[in-house]
Amino acid sequence: MTREPHSSDEKTSYDGSMSERVASELQHRIILSKIPVGTWLRHDAIAREFGISRTPVREALRIMAARGLVTIEPHRGARVNGQSVQDVLEIGVVRADLEGLAASLAAVHMDDEQAERMTSAWSSFAETLEQTGPREELAEHWIESNELFHSTILEASGNKYLQQAIADLRRKLPHNISFGAYAGSSRLIARNMAEHQMIAEAILAQDALKARDLMNAHIRKSVEATAHWINRKAPNTVR
Amino acid sequence: MTREPHSSDEKTSYDGSMSERVASELQHRIILSKIPVGTWLRHDAIAREFGISRTPVREALRIMAARGLVTIEPHRGARVNGQSVQDVLEIGVVRADLEGLAASLAAVHMDDEQAERMTSAWSSFAETLEQTGPREELAEHWIESNELFHSTILEASGNKYLQQAIADLRRKLPHNISFGAYAGSSRLIARNMAEHQMIAEAILAQDALKARDLMNAHIRKSVEATAHWINRKAPNTVR
DNA sequence: TAGACATCAGTTGCATCCAATCAGGTATGG
DNA sequence: CCATACCTGATTGGATGCAACTGATGTCTA
Structure with missing residues (x-):
């Protein structure tokens, strides 16, 4: 993927790292319940939506897991947490x-x-x-x-x-x-x-x-x- | 690197993900001050020490950053946080x-x-x-x-x-x-x-x-x- | 000599590739 | 007809390669 540093679209030039950016965007959606509780967050789907590769997506999911927003089940994926x-x-x-x-x-x-x-x-x-x-x-x-x-x-x-x-x-x-x-x-x-x-x-x-x-x-x-x-x-x- | 699933050394078969494992090990060392405040945590050095690649190391550092243990400075690296x-x-x-x-x-x-x-x-x-x-x-x-x-x-x-x-x-x-x-x-x-x-x-x-x-x-x-x-x-x- | 500028080594960030694992469906045997 | 083994597509986990960025060193000029 060729970068366009001058372009003003959202994925370039933000807070430094893509993972942080993806994490906060997903967090935003989860908090607003745009993504329902229990949803599996798929690397590939997210990567394609943001126009990036899976690597930063995985980092974003780890960040969100550390924040308690999702739970990562080994070899299965990340799922949005809910509360009783x-x-x-x-x-x-x-x-x-x-x-x-x-x-x-x-x-x-x-x-x-x-x-x-x-x-x-x-x-x-x-x-x-x-x-x-x-x-x-x-x-x-x-x-x-x-x-x-x-x-x-x-x-x-x-x-x-x-x-x-x-x-x-x-x-x-x-x-x-x-x-x-x-x-x-x-x-x-x-x-x-x-x-x-x-x-x-x-x-x-x-x-x-x-x-x-x-x-x-x-x-x-x-x-x-x-x-x-x-x-x-x-x-x-x-x- | 060839894996040896039967070997009992620490890096194989633990809590599922390598990143979690690395994160908790580093966290342990930081809390015990085996790693002093202000230290730069280098991907390569950590990766070599654990005998893994840089990918899970990066994830571990993101986790630690989310937990407030280190601060990631874009394009510079992760540094151990200290408190005044x-x-x-x-x-x-x-x-x-x-x-x-x-x-x-x-x-x-x-x-x-x-x-x-x-x-x-x-x-x-x-x-x-x-x-x-x-x-x-x-x-x-x-x-x-x-x-x-x-x-x-x-x-x-x-x-x-x-x-x-x-x-x-x-x-x-x-x-x-x-x-x-x-x-x-x-x-x-x-x-x-x-x-x-x-x-x-x-x-x-x-x-x-x-x-x-x-x-x-x-x-x-x-x-x-x-x-x-x-x-x-x-x-x-x-x- | 001091300061501006080019260059370079070291490091990070991301993409891509391959191996490992899981879920679900299908075939096979009881 | 049901249970079990196996096969397969989908998905994650990890390794490697390469571009981009940073800080420092060295060089040139005023």
């Missing part, structure tokens, strides 16, 4: 604890710019919550605001290992899972937002203990809601 | 929190067999602490007992994601770092063991809150001692 309800709960317990820690650290370390971002995350969404728009759009906007809120707090914790640990956990749950639980219920979303507000206030007041407890409870509730939704609506969507 | 004192402290905060969580979960879930193992971890060591043996041996025995104590609690937490998260963190600190802080001071070791005993009692009494707080403080102290030791004794051993 039990897994969702176990991950939730750990995540609640860590995000609680992040909130307590953020209460001490957050600067003005971050405070501004955190506040705007829920206030801008609160506006659209009042206007009655289409469901789909609402949920999408919510997920975005939610993401911004949590990631800002995480950033304000100032601890990169904490950030990474939480990122690792989040990677293990395909996003649309928790998305599904909330998309259908604006009451859940409203409660969720109210909790965000209280957490934000605790952080701004530099009340580390309160911020921690509120955040912990917040995540736990969210996880429970998710688990409940999975049980009720789609018991076999996952795994 | 700041990193040690940041990791310590997260680890203290997670191990605290593990202790509180263990207080609820621990079964008799695990309780037995946990207790024997420090009691068997307490005996040798009284006999005045050679320093080196003492420290080695201590590290073993310490390992057993913590891993048993972790196991008793019954949460595999928690276990994995802590394992990920521990991997990031070459072991001999915290080892060094303690090896020289039997007073530190004694205090450490006393704390273990208190934690064990809280767990056995099913006092989750107390177990959590004690464990959290325990790890924090240990991390501080380590950080202090690095600053005092060997400020440029790490990074």
Whole structure:
């Protein structure tokens, strides 16, 4: 295959290695559930899609396996991991604890710019919550605001290992899972937002203990809601 | 290279893939600091040492990079990561929190067999602490007992994601770092063991809150001692 | 002598080739 | 008719070859 260094198509000149690039693209798809749980990832198919050889594809799969996204069965291939309800709960317990820690650290370390971002995350969404728009759009906007809120707090914790640990956990749950639980219920979303507000206030007041407890409870509730939704609506969507 | 399937040497017939095997061997060496921080890991040298080609070596390095053990610089190679004192402290905060969580979960879930193992971890060591043996041996025995104590609690937490998260963190600190802080001071070791005993009692009494707080403080102290030791004794051993 | 530039050895990144292994289907014997 | 052995296509695992990139050394010039 002849390279064209000047071409602007996606496969040339990116992050250095092809394997990293393929890994993050596939990871993206898995998290968004564009690739369903249990799918076999074939070297050849992926290689052909990306217009590369199988070598970097194999490296990408190893990376994803190390990140816990897929499991490699020797001589059989790589398969997308799924989580049972039990897994969702176990991950939730750990995540609640860590995000609680992040909130307590953020209460001490957050600067003005971050405070501004955190506040705007829920206030801008609160506006659209009042206007009655289409469901789909609402949920999408919510997920975005939610993401911004949590990631800002995480950033304000100032601890990169904490950030990474939480990122690792989040990677293990395909996003649309928790998305599904909330998309259908604006009451859940409203409660969720109210909790965000209280957490934000605790952080701004530099009340580390309160911020921690509120955040912990917040995540736990969210996880429970998710688990409940999975049980009720789609018991076999996952795994 | 001709393969000899019947031979019992280490490279044939193990865990399926060569890359996994190479990755764990190198990881082992890095954690034990047999390979110093900052070392470039060369494909060719590793391949020759293991008697394999560069392909599985490259995969192993990708795995290690995903685990945070090395950093791959495009077109330059993989280099062993080190941690500054700041990193040690940041990791310590997260680890203290997670191990605290593990202790509180263990207080609820621990079964008799695990309780037995946990207790024997420090009691068997307490005996040798009284006999005045050679320093080196003492420290080695201590590290073993310490390992057993913590891993048993972790196991008793019954949460595999928690276990994995802590394992990920521990991997990031070459072991001999915290080892060094303690090896020289039997007073530190004694205090450490006393704390273990208190934690064990809280767990056995099913006092989750107390177990959590004690464990959290325990790890924090240990991390501080380590950080202090690095600053005092060997400020440029790490990074 | 200092700095810019060409060259070169060493190394990585990717493609291609071959061997090893697995799953599923088919033939064969009981 | 069922069970077992075997054969075959599909797929992964690993080896090798070659191009591209990096850093360093040496050379030329002002």
